[in-house]
Amino acid sequence: xxxxxxxxxxxxxxxxxxxxxxxxxxxxxxxxxxxxxxxxxxxxxxxxxxxxxxxxxxxxxxxxxxxxxxxxxxxxxxxxxxxxxxxxxxxxxxxxxxxxxxxxxxxxxxxxxxxxxxxxxxxxxxxxxxxxxxxxxxxxxxxxxxxxxxxxxxxxxxxxxxxxxxxxxxxxxxxxxxxxxxxxxxxxxxxxxxxxxxxxxxxxxxxxxxxxxxxxxxxxxxxxxxxxxxxxxxxxxxxxxxxxxxxxxxxxxxxxxxxxxxxxxxxxxxxxxxxxxxxxxxxxxxxxxxxxxxxxxxxxxxxxxxxxxxxxxxxxxxxxxxxxxxxxxxxxxxxxxxxxxxxxx
Numbered sequence: 001x002x003x004x005x006x007x008x009x010x011x012x013x014x015x016x017x018x019x020x021x022x023x024x025x026x027x028x029x030x031x032x033x034x035x036x037x038x039x040x041x042x043x044x045x046x047x048x049x050x051x052x053x054x055x056x057x058x059x060x061x062x063x064x065x066x067x068x069x070x071x072x073x074x075x076x077x078x079x080x081x082x083x084x085x086x087x088x089x090x091x092x093x094x095x096x097x098x099x100x101x102x103x104x105x106x107x108x109x110x111x112x113x114x115x116x117x118x119x120x121x122x123x124x125x126x127x128x129x130x131x132x133x134x135x136x137x138x139x140x141x142x143x144x145x146x147x148x149x150x151x152x153x154x155x156x157x158x159x160x161x162x163x164x165x166x167x168x169x170x171x172x173x174x175x176x177x178x179x180x181x182x183x184x185x186x187x188x189x190x191x192x193x194x195x196x197x198x199x200x201x202x203x204x205x206x207x208x209x210x211x212x213x214x215x216x217x218x219x220x221x222x223x224x225x226x227x228x229x230x231x232x233x234x235x236x237x238x239x240x241x242x243x244x245x246x247x248x249x250x251x252x253x254x255x256x257x258x259x260x261x262x263x264x265x266x267x268x269x270x271x272x273x274x275x276x277x278x279x280x281x282x283x284x285x286x287x288x289x290x291x292x293x294x295x296x297x298x299x300x301x302x303x304x305x306x307x308x309x310x311x312x313x314x315x316x317x318x319x320x321x322x323x324x325x326x327x328x329x330x331x332x333x334x335x336x337x338x339x340x341x342x343x344x345x
Contacts, residue, residue, distance in 0.1 A: 011150030018246035051080030051089030081117025196227030255310020
């Protein structure tokens with residue numbers, strides 16, 4: 001089998017491998033991204049950031065964009081439906097963060113995002129997608145070969161089964177000068193239900209190759225795959241079946257940053273060993289500590305309830321632990337809960 005784990009280039013950004021953390025609303029903050037990186041994530045994306053809020057100088061939005069403590073390179077994902085606002089937001093992103101890549105969300109299925117012309121509405125409207133992407137590429141200094149910061153897009157397969165617009169959306173993005181395309185091959189109507197259609201991902205890989213050949217500029221635009229990646233074997237299958245350059249874990253990484261380590265071992269060695277329960281818990285505390293430093297103890301402890309519940313899966317007596325986790329409100333509470341399980345001294 002060909003080597004499925006390999007370096008990837010996004011414009012002028014070189015990455016050691018092809019296992020990425022997706023932008024996950026309410027989850028992929030700097031603290032979580034940092035533990036994913038420690039466990040083998042090769043590239044990470046922020047939660048999606050509102051272009052409108054950025055332009056209005058919303059402080060909370062700026063917090064979402066902060067670089068994690070161990071992030072050598074990362075992408076800030078922005079969403080919006082107005083080219084002028086997106087262009088201004090991109091300037092702010094680069095000024096505030098010096099991130100290596102800007103990603104445009106063209107796939108979010110949430111109604112409040114769509115009604116503004118953003119998210120999945122852009123996959124449905126390739127003309128607007130082109131204008132938005134072109135505006136962001138301009139703000140980023142042009143295409144990487146002209147000295148600009150790479151701009152990428154994440155699309156869906158379409159609005160519904162009778163309105164599959166991924167081809168037009170991808171072509172519009174390519175023409176606008178993007179440096180990579182991620183596809184989550186579900187429709188907007190599907191949301192996160194049913195199954196993603198990896199055949200569409202394979203077809204997108206071919207579409208991009210054909211476009212590259214026609215353009216004849218000798219630059220490769222990588223395609224990244226997202227959707228139904230819940231275990232390391234899923235990543236191996238997606239890479240082998242579709243020809244995608246990289247895979248992007250979303251829900252599969254929630255509470256399980258170890259999926260990157262396991263997938264790396266599977267792709268490079270052919271097997272992997274499950275992470276011991278003690279290490280799962282220690283990673284949870286590392287995440288908690290960083291989240292407290294970034295926000296506040298109150299916010300971090302509330303946020304970590306769902307995350308510690310996930311970290312405790314597979315642990316003997318885990319159900320009893322989770323019954324207490326849902327009431328934890330301080331760092332001391334968490335230490336007390338896990339006191340008999342692990343030495344946190």
